[in-house]
Amino acid sequence: MHSVYGIGGRGGFERMASGNSLTISSVSKSFNSEKVFDALSFEVVPGDRVQIVGPSGIGKTTLLNILASYDMPSSGQVSYGGVALTAMPTDQLADYRQRLGFVFQEPLIIGDLTGMENILLPFVPRSGAEVDGLKSGATKLADTLGVDTVVRHKANTMSTGEKKRIEMVRALVKNPEILILDEPTANLDEEAATIIIRTVKEQADLGRCVVFSVHRDEKLMSIANKSVRLLDYK
Numbered sequence: 001m002h003s004v005y006g007i008g009g010r011g012g013f014e015r016m017a018s019g020n021s022l023t024i025s026s027v028s029k030s031f032n033s034e035k036v037f038d039a040l041s042f043e044v045v046p047g048d049r050v051q052i053v054g055p056s057g058i059g060k061t062t063l064l065n066i067l068a069s070y071d072m073p074s075s076g077q078v079s080y081g082g083v084a085l086t087a088m089p090t091d092q093l094a095d096y097r098q099r100l101g102f103v104f105q106e107p108l109i110i111g112d113l114t115g116m117e118n119i120l121l122p123f124v125p126r127s128g129a130e131v132d133g134l135k136s137g138a139t140k141l142a143d144t145l146g147v148d149t150v151v152r153h154k155a156n157t158m159s160t161g162e163k164k165r166i167e168m169v170r171a172l173v174k175n176p177e178i179l180i181l182d183e184p185t186a187n188l189d190e191e192a193a194t195i196i197i198r199t200v201k202e203q204a205d206l207g208r209c210v211v212f213s214v215h216r217d218e219k220l221m222s223i224a225n226k227s228v229r230l231l232d233y234k
C-alpha cells in the first residue's frame, strides 16, 4: 500500500495567536513493511483548522495517533515548539500530552460510569480542589455542547452523538493548546454534528492548534483553512 498527499489552502488566518506550532517533517509510516503514508510535511500554527482528508483505511487515524504521540513515525518527526516528540524526556512528553485534547473516532467511554465520571477519569490523581475546578468547567462545557442533563447519566444509556459530545467535553476541559479530533462528526445526527463543528471552529478562534480527520462531511470540511489529503496507491 502506498499513499501520497497534497496540501491546499482555504483562505488565510483570521488571526495569528501566539503559541507553539506543531511541525510535521517528512513523516512516513509503515505497518509490516506496508507503507501507509510517505514523507508527509505540514505545519499547524495556533488558530489553524487543518483537515486530514481521505477515505476509510487510508491512514487518517494512524496520522492523528502519531501527532498525539500515541504512535511513532517509521521515519521523520513531529515537533512541538521546535522540540521533536521523540527527543522529549518523559516529563516533557507528559506535559505535551497534558496540553493535548484528543477526541477518538469511536467514543472511548466507560458505559457503567456517568458522563461526568468519564470526563473526570483522566484527572483522578489530582487534588480534590483541582478536580472541583475541572468539574465546574466541565459543567459549563456540557451546557454549551447541549449535554448538561446527559452528563449525569450512565454512558451506556447515551446515543453516539451524546457520547461524542461527552468525549468533546473531556478533551476541552483542560483548555488544550492542541486539539485533535478523529472524524468528530461521523455517524452523528445533524444537531450533534452542528454543535461539534461550531465548537471546533471556536477552539481554533481561541488560538488552539486544531487538526481533524474527515471522510465526507462537507460542513466539517468547510471550516478547514488547510487540507492534507491522503491518497491511496494500494
Ligand SMILES: Nc1ncnc2c1ncn2[C@@H]1O[C@H](COP(=O)(O)OP(=O)(O)O)[C@@H](O)[C@H]1O
Pocket (backbone or CB within 6 Å): 031, 032, 036, 054, 055, 056, 057, 058, 059, 060, 061, 062, 063
Ligand atoms: N496497528 C496496526 N497494525 C497494522 N496495520 C494497521 C495498524 N493500524 C492501522 N493499520 C492499517 O493502516 C491502514 C490505515 O488505517 P487507519 O489509520 O485506521 O485508516 P483511516 O483512519 O483512514 O480509516 C489500514 O490499512 C489499517 O489496516
Ligand SMILES: [Mg+2]
Pocket (backbone or CB within 6 Å): 060, 061, 062, 105, 182
Ligand atoms: Mg480512522
